[in-house]
Amino acid sequence: MYSTDAHGWSELLPAREPRPSLMGRHRVPWAVVGAGVTGLASARRLAELHPDEQIILLDARIIGQGASARSSGFAVAVSHFPGGFEAGQMPAYARVNRINQAGLDLLRTQVAAAGFDCQWHEQGLYHTAADRASIEECGHFLRYLETMEIDHTPLSAGDLGARLGTALYQAGVHVQLGALVQPAALVRGLADTLPPNVTLYEQSPILEIAKGAPLTLKLRDGEVCADRLLLATNYEAVKLGFLRRRLAGSTLSGSFTHVLTDEEFSGLGDLSEWGGLSLHSGGATVRLTKDRRICLRNTAEYNGSALLSEQQLAHRQRIHREAFTRRFPNLVHVPFEFAWSGVEGVSRNGTNFFGRQSENIYFAGGYNGSGISRGTAFGTALAEYASGGQSTLIDDCLASAPAAWIPPRPFLDLGASFAIRSRFRHAGQDR
Numbered sequence: 001m002y003s004t005d006a007h008g009w010s011e012l013l014p015a016r017e018p019r020p021s022l023m024g025r026h027r028v029p030w031a032v033v034g035a036g037v038t039g040l041a042s043a044r045r046l047a048e049l050h051p052d053e054q055i056i057l058l059d060a061r062i063i064g065q066g067a068s069a070r071s072s073g074f075a076v077a078v079s080h081f082p083g084g085f086e087a088g089q090m091p092a093y094a095r096v097n098r099i100n101q102a103g104l105d106l107l108r109t110q111v112a113a114a115g116f117d118c119q120w121h122e123q124g125l126y127h128t129a130a131d132r133a134s135i136e137e138c139g140h141f142l143r144y145l146e147t148m149e150i151d152h153t154p155l156s157a158g159d160l161g162a163r164l165g166t167a168l169y170q171a172g173v174h175v176q177l178g179a180l181v182q183p184a185a186l187v188r189g190l191a192d193t194l195p196p197n198v199t200l201y202e203q204s205p206i207l208e209i210a211k212g213a214p215l216t217l218k219l220r221d222g223e224v225c226a227d228r229l230l231l232a233t234n235y236e237a238v239k240l241g242f243l244r245r246r247l248a249g250s251t252l253s254g255s256f257t258h259v260l261t262d263e264e265f266s267g268l269g270d271l272s273e274w275g276g277l278s279l280h281s282g283g284a285t286v287r288l289t290k291d292r293r294i295c296l297r298n299t300a301e302y303n304g305s306a307l308l309s310e311q312q313l314a315h316r317q318r319i320h321r322e323a324f325t326r327r328f329p330n331l332v333h334v335p336f337e338f339a340w341s342g343v344e345g346v347s348r349n350g351t352n353f354f355g356r357q358s359e360n361i362y363f364a365g366g367y368n369g370s371g372i373s374r375g376t377a378f379g380t381a382l383a384e385y386a387s388g389g390q391s392t393l394i395d396d397c398l399a400s401a402p403a404a405w406i407p408p409r410p411f412l413d414l415g416a417s418f419a420i421r422s423r424f425r426h427a428g429q430d431r
C-alpha cells in the first residue's frame with residue numbers, strides 16, 4: 001500500500017538508518033502525520049511553541065520517499081501564474097508570493113542553523129521558453145514581474161545559450177529570488193535535526209483515525225492518542241477519509257545523467273549549477289546539479305496516485321531522452337543513470353489546502369507542483385494556527401480559494417487524464 005522504490009534523489013545519497021516504526025500505545029498532546037516538508041515544518045514549529053510538550057511525527061514510508069524528496073528541488077519564491085497577467089489578480093499573486101517567500105526564508109534559516117548539506121544554491125531561477133506558446137507566455141510573465149516590481153533579468157536566446165549551454169530556448173527570464181536543493185538531502189536533513197521534543201517514527205502508516213477528544217491514530221502495531229492532529233499527508237489524506245473529491249495525485253517522472261566528465265561539463269554554459277522551469281505548463285524542468293548531473297523531468301499523468309512501475313518508468317525514459325537530446329545534442333552519448341517518479345497533490349482549480357478539518361484535526365497540503373517553499377510555510381502556519389496563533393502568514397494561508405469538486409471514478413480517471421494531458425497541449429519544443 002505504501003510502496004517505495006529504488007529510484008529517486010534518495011538513492012543518490014549515502015545509506016541512512018531509518019528511525020524505528022511505532023509500536024505500543026502512546027499518549028501525547030500533539031501528533032503530526034506525514035514527514036514531507038509540510039509535516040516537518042509543522043513538527044518543528046510545534047516543538048518551538050510548546051517546548052515542554054511531546055510531539056509524535058509519523059510517516060508511512062522511509063524518510064525521503066514522499067513527494068518532497070522526489071521533487072525537482074526548486075524552492076520557488078515567485079510563482080508563475082500561467083495564462084496572461086491580470087491586474088485585478090495582483091493581491092492574489094502577492095499573497096501567494098508572500099507565502100512562498102516566507103517558506104524560502106524558513107528553509108534557509110533551518111538549513112543554516114542545523115548545518116547539514118543539501119546542496120543549497122540560492123542564485124535565483126530561470127524561466128525558459130522554446131516554442132510559440134511559451135514565448136508568448138514569456139511576455140505575460142515579464143509584464144507580471146515588471147508590474148509587481150519583482151527583481152528579474154529578461155534573457156535572449158543568446159544569453160540563455162551562454163549561461164545554460166543549450167540553444168533550445170528562444171526567450172527567458174532570470175528571477176533573482178529562489179533556491180535549488182537536493183530534495184532528498186533537504187528532507188533527510190530536516191528530519192534528522194528535529195528538536196528533542198519531537199519523536200519521529202518511520203514506516204508507520206496510520207490506518208485509521210478514530211475521532212474524539214483525545215483522538216486515536218491506529219497503526220498495525222500500536223496506537224497514538226493525541227489531543228490534536230496535524231495531517232500533512234498530501235494527496236493521501238483521501239485514503240484517511242479527508243478531502244475526498246477535492247484532492248488527487250498526478251504522477252510525474254524524470255531522469256538524471258551520470259556525473260558529467262570534465263570534458264562533457266566544459267561543453268556547457270558559463271554556469272556550474274542552474275535550474276530552469278518551463279514557461280509552458282507541459283514543458284520540462286531541467287537542472288544542472290551541483291554534483292554535475294543533468295536532471296530533466298517532463299512527464300505527468302494520472303496513474304491512480306501511484307508511482308510508476310519499472311516498466312512504465314523505462315517507457316517514460318524514452319520521452320526524457322528525446323527532450324535531453326533536443327537540449328544537449330552534443331551530449332547524446334551521455335547515459336541516464338537513474339529515472340524517478342513522484343506523485344504530487346493536485347486540486348482541480350489549482351488551489352492549496354489549509355485549515356481545520358474537524359474539531360481537533362488540521363490539514364495543509366496539495367500544492368500542485370510547487371510545494372517546497374510553500375509547503376514549509378503552510379506547515380509552519382498550520383502549527384501556529386492549531387496553537388491558537390494569529391499572523392499575516394496564517395491569514396494568507398487561510399485565504400486559499402475553496403477547492404473545486406473532483407468527480408468520482410471512473411469519471412475521475414477520465415477527467416484527470418484529460419486535464420493532465422491537456423497540460424501538454426502546444427508544449428512543442430518545450431517538452
Ligand SMILES: Cc1cc2nc3c(=O)[nH]c(=O)nc-3n(C[C@H](O)[C@H](O)[C@H](O)COP(=O)(O)OP(=O)(O)OC[C@H]3O[C@@H](n4cnc5c(N)ncnc54)[C@H](O)[C@@H]3O)c2cc1C
Pocket residue numbers: 033034035036037038039058059060061065066067068069070071072073074075076204205206207232233234235236237240252253297341342343344345364365366367368369370371372373374375
Ligand atoms: C516529480 C515531482 C517534482 C516536483 N518538483 C517540485 C519543485 O521543484 N518545487 C516545488 O516547490 N515542488 C515540486 N513538487 C511538488 C512538491 O514536491 C510537493 O508539493 C510537496 O513536496 C508536498 O509536500 P508535503 O509535505 O505536503 O507532502 P509529501 O512530501 O508527499 O509528504 C507527505 C508524507 O505523508 C506520508 N503519509 C501519507 N499517508 C500517510 C499515512 N496514512 N500515515 C503516515 N504517513 C503518511 C507520506 O509517506 C509522505 O512522506 C514536485 C512534485 C513531484 C512529484
